[in-house]
Amino acid sequence: MKRAIIAIIVIGAALVGMFMILNKNKKKVEAETAVVAEKNAAVAVRIDTARTEAMNLAYQANGTFMPKQEVTVAAETGGRVVRVLVDEGSRVGAGQTLAVVEGDKLNVNVSNAQAAYDIAQSNLQRYQSALTTGGVTQAQVDQMRLQFENAKNNLKSAKLTAGDVTIKTSVSGIVNSRKIEPGAYVSPGTPAFDIVNVSTLKLRVNVDEKNVATLRVGQTVEVLASVYSDKKFTGRITFIAPKSDGSLNFPVEIEIANNPNNDLRAGMYGTAVFGGSGTASALVIPRTAFVGSISDNKVFVLRNGKAIETKVQSGRSFGDLIEITSGLQAGDQVITSGQINLLDQTAVEVIK
Template sequence: MKRLTIIFALLATLGLTAWKLSTNKEKVEKKVYQPDVNLKVGVTTSVAALRNLSQENEFLGSFTPNREIEIKPLAGGEVIQLPINEGQGVRAGQLIAKLDDEQIRFQIEALQVTLEGYQNDLKRYEVLVKGDAVPAVNLERTQLSIRGTQAQIKQLKKQLENTTVTAPFAGIVTSKLIEKGSVVSVGAPIATITDIAALKLVVNIPEKSINQFKVGQTIPIETQVYPNVYFNGKVNMVGVSGDASHNYPVEILVQNRSTNPLKAGMYGSIVNDNQLKAQSLSVPRQAIVGSTKKAQVYVVENGKAILKDVTIGVANNEYYEITQGIKAGDQVVVSGQINLQNGTPVVAQ
């Protein structure tokens, strides 16, 4: 009897606990927010339409020489000729400096005498070997001595060439670092030559505009020193790595000219059209969700926000060109996307 009483008590306790839990669950569910699937979300929309997106951007940079090099000799010694001055123009191959080469010439002369002796010995040995008067090994040694001497002469002639220092290209002598009579070592700079027949205008372009530039593109250039005078520039390089501010270097080659000559260090500016078609299907920049590589937009269709993949082209400060994914006349959401999912009912405000 006592055992039955305990069992009934346990069953009653379990039933009471289950009832209590069920009651608490109902209370908690009433407190939890349950979204109304039929409730419409307020959004702001804009129409995808054909717009004139052409715009001009001005970028400022500075000119640098097309080529500039420090002249360094490949030989050492006393400078016996230095026919250059700072500011002087030089042509390619023109003499810059001449080093003392007397000792090298003496060595070449001595080796040539030695070579002549070996060649005479060779002729004698060739006759004697045929008559078995001397061993053939003497002939072989003489032939090797000739080859070794000829190699030494070639080496000294190369050293002799290195005592003559010439300009690798035409340009201006912008610095002369030694004087006639100086003793220089191999690789010591003696002068600097700068080529400004053409100059490079280097400008830093922000990320949003870098796609407007292509290698080979022709761009008009203005300068502060010659107002209202335009120079034709050609894009020579478009940087592939930006700095911390997301600016990319663009290098534009400009041919110098006798009228209105340019100098390295001058400022230049470019005015570049973004090269978009006059009329392009576009949407406001705010309509794009995701990244530019995987762009999407919400399009309002039958009162619902439908998420669509799009392909974007070039952009200006306000709009993105859309090349694929939507059509002209579509209503795209430009604000309120944070509250949307694909298929969410919406009302345009």
């Protein structure tokens, strides 16, 4: 009996000991888990510092050169092409004949109209003579005069149409494309030549709202071409859009006089440089610090291990850096990545 009681006491003591050990281990695990959970609650971010720098005031915008004049010359009458007088690459002047279309049928029309005119003129003279003798009435003479005027107008129209057998250009430039060959048949309106004038070109660029306010029509602008690193061109602003696009950019058009060798060609990549070469001191932060678009003017500032949502006022754009005119001070640390996971007062952990 004694042995049974002792055994029960020993087993009970063992169970109590095991329970105490397990309970202690449980508290330790819970404490460690809480530490890990607290650490994992912090959002990983990268930061940069708002700083005052001497910034180059020049603002660059890119675009593609376009010809100031580009015209497709078409045939005005139908017929068979007899001769083509220019090739692709030929320089042509306004009013120059580019091709000749067969005009036999048109000449027949002129002959018929001339014959009708001669008959109407003879009849009018005969009726006017007969009016003096009373052989015809004034109304008959007036009717004959109307027929004569119609015949004269028809003859004039036929001659004008016959003159259209030549295809001429209305602008000066270079033949960029020839679309007809001798022997081909053309109808009225058939495209025959593309004429491009590159003595003057246009460069169309987009300027953001912060910089467009400093631009004026007629202002001189330095223009660079990517293929000519050693050459600079001068342009003049001819158009500033009164309305921005969806990205708050304003289309600006610049006119550039080509050099005597016509080095600039339509389709080349160009850069307009606005603002000259001066510098100014500005408080700047990286473009990536902004939440959403720059126009939203919202950033997160790191303070005491937390992300603080801050409203700022952005200024000029300097490439990857944006000027801040209010809302931040030099030395403030702004979050530049990880903002998608942040709300105001979110705990953060800075990574490098």
